[in-house]
Amino acid sequence: MNPTTPETQVAAEGTTRMSRDTLSITDNRTGKAYEIPIKNDTIHATDLRQIKVKPDEFGMMSYDPAFNNTALCQSKITFIDGDKGILRYRGYSIEELAEKSTYLETAYLILHGELPNRSQLEEWTYHITHHTFIHESVKKFLDGFHYDAHPMGMMISAIAALSTFYPEAKDIFNKDSRRKQTYRLIGKMPTLAAFSYRHSLGMPFAYPDNELSYAGNFLNMLFKTSELKYRPNPTLEHALDVLFILHADHEQNCSANAMRCVGSSHVDPFSATAAATAALYGPLHGGANEEVLRMLLEIGSLANVPAFIKRVKAGETKLMGFGHRVYKNYDPRARIIKHVADGVFEIMGRNPLLNIALECERIALEDDYFVSRKLYPNVDFYTGLIYQSMGFPVTMFPVLFAIPRTSGWIAQWEEMLLDPEQKIARPRQVYLGYDLRPYAPLDQRS
Numbered sequence: 001m002n003p004t005t006p007e008t009q010v011a012a013e014g015t016t017r018m019s020r021d022t023l024s025i026t027d028n029r030t031g032k033a034y035e036i037p038i039k040n041d042t043i044h045a046t047d048l049r050q051i052k053v054k055p056d057e058f059g060m061m062s063y064d065p066a067f068n069n070t071a072l073c074q075s076k077i078t079f080i081d082g083d084k085g086i087l088r089y090r091g092y093s094i095e096e097l098a099e100k101s102t103y104l105e106t107a108y109l110i111l112h113g114e115l116p117n118r119s120q121l122e123e124w125t126y127h128i129t130h131h132t133f134i135h136e137s138v139k140k141f142l143d144g145f146h147y148d149a150h151p152m153g154m155m156i157s158a159i160a161a162l163s164t165f166y167p168e169a170k171d172i173f174n175k176d177s178r179r180k181q182t183y184r185l186i187g188k189m190p191t192l193a194a195f196s197y198r199h200s201l202g203m204p205f206a207y208p209d210n211e212l213s214y215a216g217n218f219l220n221m222l223f224k225t226s227e228l229k230y231r232p233n234p235t236l237e238h239a240l241d242v243l244f245i246l247h248a249d250h251e252q253n254c255s256a257n258a259m260r261c262v263g264s265s266h267v268d269p270f271s272a273t274a275a276a277t278a279a280l281y282g283p284l285h286g287g288a289n290e291e292v293l294r295m296l297l298e299i300g301s302l303a304n305v306p307a308f309i310k311r312v313k314a315g316e317t318k319l320m321g322f323g324h325r326v327y328k329n330y331d332p333r334a335r336i337i338k339h340v341a342d343g344v345f346e347i348m349g350r351n352p353l354l355n356i357a358l359e360c361e362r363i364a365l366e367d368d369y370f371v372s373r374k375l376y377p378n379v380d381f382y383t384g385l386i387y388q389s390m391g392f393p394v395t396m397f398p399v400l401f402a403i404p405r406t407s408g409w410i411a412q413w414e415e416m417l418l419d420p421e422q423k424i425a426r427p428r429q430v431y432l433g434y435d436l437r438p439y440a441p442l443d444q445r446s
């Protein structure tokens, strides 16, 4: 049974249990038997510490490189069933949110646990909208980057720099302060992103327009030129908003883990968000959308797809945008994104790389290499095609992931801070290095 399903929790809380909720372990080194409590289909790792051969030993640990089977926390934010391809924020299905909600409403839901009523949504939107401007000094700071600086590098630095502008953000156990930093982070991320983009083009920065929606204002700051008022195309604005909803949170992924881990040292949320953004930048995580596009360009034509797949199967390269630690089925976000793509392509024209992507997917879904490893398209497989059609350069793709993920990061951070079971994150290791040995003077070393 999946350890995190709500169904499991119901079973664990049920009253008609046939057996005890414990795990019996016999240590064959000593013949001793132990009974370890089971809660929510998990055991507490520290319960293993009582298992030892000699009383002065440290005790048993579990070894789990890359957290393949370790729950780091209890969470009420996002639920994923990777076998069934299910994703829910606070109990609401991603399909329903993508169809009916907006990014800002979804961000409220993720952070507060409930959908807002009308006045709550108005207040929330007002505060986010009125925190979109950045200090003029941040602009100067961004201007210092080289013209071809990767926007993710600029973002990571600029987010970290915000902590120097708002030193009161260190007051992390003050609810009002946390709320203020939340408005600032969600409000300013699109501005930093758009300014990074304009800097790379050598274009003047376009200031936020508070009359536009969150996604519409972002498009304004990116693409406004000499017009007095920028009016975003409603289809593209909506498509971007849906993409933001799909990327808002994804439970304990690499960047959420970075946010929790760095935040557990009680650093301010800007510094923790910079760390999470850095984690997202990697090509195995949020940087994958950029890599997908580079891969499709490298494949170049339909005729080259079989040869590329052959190289993937030989272990020479990866099919980027495929595979997931948790999803062993079609990523539900990828399914929604295919629909969003249709709407964008209708306006902007069909992306010529789409046929190559579809052919990669067709072959992979029939090929035993991918089928036996349960490798399906993930969220990043089709987003790059949409972003490219909307006019974004590839280097902006991971930035488009980071903007909406900010709400998820803050929710994960706040949940971690308020969880009495959490402490500074500090894993153990299995030390396999040298035992104590004497220091050799320089002239005696071979």
Ligand code: CMC
Residues within 6 Å of the ligand: 250, 253, 283, 284, 285, 286, 288, 312, 317, 318, 319, 320, 321, 322, 323, 324, 325, 326, 373, 375, 378, 379, 380
């Ligand atoms: N292409 C080819 N083979 C793959 C791929 C791929 N994209 N992904 C996994 N495999 C193989 C892998 O080589 C391994 O084979 P074997 O059992 O023969 O050694 C097997 O499938 C299991 O893979 P794994 O690396 O143990 O799986 P993981 O859970 O550690 O890695 C992953 C998950 C997402 C890092 C990986 O699938 C990958 O590198 N995918 C490409 C990058 C990508 O698209 N990342 C975006 C993830 S979704 C968005 C996000 O959350 O950031």
